[in-house]
Amino acid sequence: MSVVIEKYQMHAYVDGELSSPENLEIEQLMETDESLREEIIQISTLKRHVKDSYQLVNVPPYQPLVDNKKTGWQLPKSAVAALFIGILLGFFSVNMPFNQALLSSSSQPQMAEKKYLIHLDSSNPKKLAAALDQTEKLLVKGGSGMQVDFITNYEGVKLFDVNNPNREKLEGLLNRFDNLTLYACKRALARAMGKDVKFHLLPQVKHDKPALDAVVERLNEGWKYIKI
Amino acid sequence: MTITRKVVKFLCSVQQRERFNIALETHYARLYRLAFAWTHQSCLAQDLVQETMLKALENQGDLDNFDQFGAWLSKIMHNKFVDNLRYNRRWEWADEAEVDDCLSEACTESKLIQSQTEDALHNAMSKLSFEHRQAISLSDIQGFSYQEISDITSTPIGTVMSRISRGREKLRFLLDKSYSEQRKVVPLRGR
Numbered sequence: 001m002s003v004v005i006e007k008y009q010m011h012a013y014v015d016g017e018l019s020s021p022e023n024l025e026i027e028q029l030m031e032t033d034e035s036l037r038e039e040i041i042q043i044s045t046l047k048r049h050v051k052d053s054y055q056l057v058n059v060p061p062y063q064p065l066v067d068n069k070k071t072g073w074q075l076p077k078s079a080v081a082a083l084f085i086g087i088l089l090g091f092f093s094v095n096m097p098f099n100q101a102l103l104s105s106s107s108q109p110q111m112a113e114k115k116y117l118i119h120l121d122s123s124n125p126k127k128l129a130a131a132l133d134q135t136e137k138l139l140v141k142g143g144s145g146m147q148v149d150f151i152t153n154y155e156g157v158k159l160f161d162v163n164n165p166n167r168e169k170l171e172g173l174l175n176r177f178d179n180l181t182l183y184a185c186k187r188a189l190a191r192a193m194g195k196d197v198k199f200h201l202l203p204q205v206k207h208d209k210p211a212l213d214a215v216v217e218r219l220n221e222g223w224k225y226i227k228i
Numbered sequence: 229m230t231i232t233r234k235v236v237k238f239l240c241s242v243q244q245r246e247r248f249n250i251a252l253e254t255h256y257a258r259l260y261r262l263a264f265a266w267t268h269q270s271c272l273a274q275d276l277v278q279e280t281m282l283k284a285l286e287n288q289g290d291l292d293n294f295d296q297f298g299a300w301l302s303k304i305m306h307n308k309f310v311d312n313l314r315y316n317r318r319w320e321w322a323d324e325a326e327v328d329d330c331l332s333e334a335c336t337e338s339k340l341i342q343s344q345t346e347d348a349l350h351n352a353m354s355k356l357s358f359e360h361r362q363a364i365s366l367s368d369i370q371g372f373s374y375q376e377i378s379d380i381t382s383t384p385i386g387t388v389m390s391r392i393s394r395g396r397e398k399l400r401f402l403l404d405k406s407y408s409e410q411r412k413v414v415p416l417r418g419r
Contacts, residue, residue: 008393015367015392017374046396046403050368053349054261060274062256064249187271212278227286 185211360395
């Protein structure tokens with residue numbers, strides 16, 4: 001009785017997904033069945049071709065991201081070591097409550113908390129409203145030392161259209177707070193233009209770089225990131 | 229003791245973050261190639277990778293084992309891609325076939341790249357359904373096992389096996405077709 005090897009088994013064999021007895025069975029059959037051997041070679045060649053072909057894809061340079069959610073600071077090793085030694089010295093020479101105060105203040109950076117990046121990528125009215133509320137809240141709470149960048153991409157860029165119903169509120173915020181900056185993603189705008197969608201951006205909106213580049217830049221500078 | 233513990237904890241978290249950033253950088257090129265295999269558009273692939281990496285940073289606490297970093301990132305990217313297409317309609321998901329047509333339509337940037345390279349394999353890959361393309365790319369480009377692909381895509385292992393087998397068969401068919409068209413010789417005029 002001849003054994004029929006199904007296609008999926010041949011692919012699984014090439015991918016090394018069969019058990020040892022199944023592998024052995026296929027290998028024994030290949031010794032006598034030329035068409036099976038040819039088929040296995042073709043699948044292997046295709047698999048290698050797929051891998052090699054995507055290895056040649058031109059990869060854009062890596063832009064490191066920094067997570068500032070927890071500390072707001074990216075500390076160099078030397079600073080961490082100095083902090084550690086300082087705290088240990090303090091622990092043995094000064095009383096406990098002072099040390100605790102020192103530690104808690106050093107792990108709560110003040111400057112980073114004064115810079116916020118709000119990122120909106122949706123035109124969902126609820127999200128738009130939430131983003132505007134959040135912006136206003138931060139600006140009111142933070143006072144003049146606060147800096148807020150509002151970045152939109154994808155559908156979010158619609159918020160900055162002159163015909164958007166939120167225009168009045170947005171312009172009100174811009175008039176009240178000179179520490180608010182608006183950005184629209186260059187790539188999102190270019191893509192929208194490619195679909196013949198015309199945007200009339202508010203003149204105060206900057207649009208000289210892709211949103212994600214701007215996000216990465218701010219994160220590297222120690223800004224707090226808020227995704228709406 | 230409390231302070232020492234806090235300091236040790238703090239140092240560990242700094243070390244962990246450094247390790248995480250290094251792992252991100254190490255996996256970046258592979259992740260981009262995978263994103264490119266899924267989207268076949270440089271601009272979309274860049275967006276997808278950046279979003280994946282941001283999401284990974286947000287959820288770095290969820291990573292249990294650094295040995296699984298590649299699979300973990302691929303799963304995040306899979307979820308991002310599916311969410312963007314299906315739910316946010318960011319890339320205008322209609323149905324599977326339409327999306328694949330849409331994805332194979334190049335943006336200006338990739339049209340230029342495509343006109344320069346004319347890679348038959350990439351063209352053929354872009355004509356596969358997303359599920360087939362994804363299964364093949366996870367297996368052949370990333371080298372994941374069927375079990376890992378099943379975990380990443382939240383699909384039964386039998387379905388993964390079937391997608392890889394059918395996808396490759398369709399890919400072979402498309403490539404054969406493309407090569408036979410290329411072999412057609414245009415006759416010289418004015419003999």
